[in-house]
Amino acid sequence: MGKTIEQIATQRGHQISHIIDVNNAQDLQTITKGDTDVVIEFTQPESAFENVKYCVENQIPIVCGTTGWLEKRPTIEQICQEKKSAFFYASNYSIGVNIFFRINQILAKMMNPYAQYEVSIEEIHHTEKKDAPSGTAITLAEGIIENLERKKGWKLAENTVDQITITALREPNVAGTHTVFYESEIDTIEIKHIAHSRQGFALGAVLAAEWLKDKQGVFGMNDLLGF
Numbered sequence: 001m002g003k004t005i006e007q008i009a010t011q012r013g014h015q016i017s018h019i020i021d022v023n024n025a026q027d028l029q030t031i032t033k034g035d036t037d038v039v040i041e042f043t044q045p046e047s048a049f050e051n052v053k054y055c056v057e058n059q060i061p062i063v064c065g066t067t068g069w070l071e072k073r074p075t076i077e078q079i080c081q082e083k084k085s086a087f088f089y090a091s092n093y094s095i096g097v098n099i100f101f102r103i104n105q106i107l108a109k110m111m112n113p114y115a116q117y118e119v120s121i122e123e124i125h126h127t128e129k130k131d132a133p134s135g136t137a138i139t140l141a142e143g144i145i146e147n148l149e150r151k152k153g154w155k156l157a158e159n160t161v162d163q164i165t166i167t168a169l170r171e172p173n174v175a176g177t178h179t180v181f182y183e184s185e186i187d188t189i190e191i192k193h194i195a196h197s198r199q200g201f202a203l204g205a206v207l208a209a210e211w212l213k214d215k216q217g218v219f220g221m222n223d224l225l226g227f
């Protein structure tokens with residue numbers, strides 16, 4: 001993601017002030033509010049919290065796309081509000097997926113009277129992906145839980161009556177495919193989003209950074225897209 005974001009940001013006329021990876025991770029702490037407009041953070045679950053925390057504590061606007069660390073998100077949001085910083089998070093920055101999230105919520109609400117349909121989610125990603133299920137699959141599950149009364153949670157395993165099963169598959173060179181199934185004995189309804197490359201994720205993150213630059217608060221894709 002770092003390389004694709006660099007390419008798109010440069011094409012859009014931005015200057016990259018720092019490139020930080022695992023070999024120079026400590027250099028994040030040399031970034032100050034004055035020398036960088038926005039930090040874009042796509043790393044790994046083990047490092048995202050500390051990276052985001054440094055930025056919100058030091059009032060450096062930050063756009064984060066790292067998945068798999070969100071149990072600590074409330075702490076970040078609290079620091080962000082206390083310090084009057086700017087924090088933008090999305091499990092998926094692609095515009096298409098954010099439209100898909102909305103369709104998923106509407107479909108879940110429609111399925112309330114039809115208990116004969118069992119809902120499940122499948123995500124497929126490249127074999128290098130470190131977390132499972134994907135952040136996008138979790139957002140889809142949350143969208144169903146908020147709207148479909150018979151489901152109270154999700155799990156990465158077999159269906160139980162009130163949990164949504166998420167199946168995570170890993171295959172070479174898959175940018176990200178997410179499917180929501182409603183299956184009955186009679187038929188199956190499915191909605192699917194297929195990312196053909198990582199361009200959509202990277203472009204969305206750069207658009208979020210442009211949008212966030214002079215703002216304060218906690219934001220997500222619904223704020224950027226006006227959904």
Ligand SMILES: NC(=O)C1=CN([C@@H]2O[C@H](COP(=O)(O)OP(=O)(O)OC[C@H]3O[C@@H](n4cnc5c(N)ncnc54)[C@H](OP(=O)(O)O)[C@@H]3O)[C@@H](O)[C@H]2O)C=CC1
Nearest residue numbers: 001021022023025042043047065066067090091092093201
């Ligand atoms: N929200 C969204 O739209 C999307 C989110 N993602 C998420 O983004 C994350 C990154 O994905 P991806 O780019 O494929 O992963 P990669 O493993 O390809 O890249 C991660 C990068 O983070 C660097 N890194 C690792 N640890 C640290 C650290 N402690 N400090 C600074 N840099 C570090 C790595 O450095 P090095 O190269 O030296 O190892 C590498 O450059 C994942 O959580 C993924 O799920 C991915 C796509 C879209």
Ligand SMILES: O=C(O)C1=N[C@H](C(=O)O)C[C@H](O)C1
Nearest residue numbers: 067091092129134135136176
């Ligand atoms: O790791 C990835 O590649 C992706 N991660 C995000 C996720 O976990 O949902 C977004 C996208 O699916 C690609």
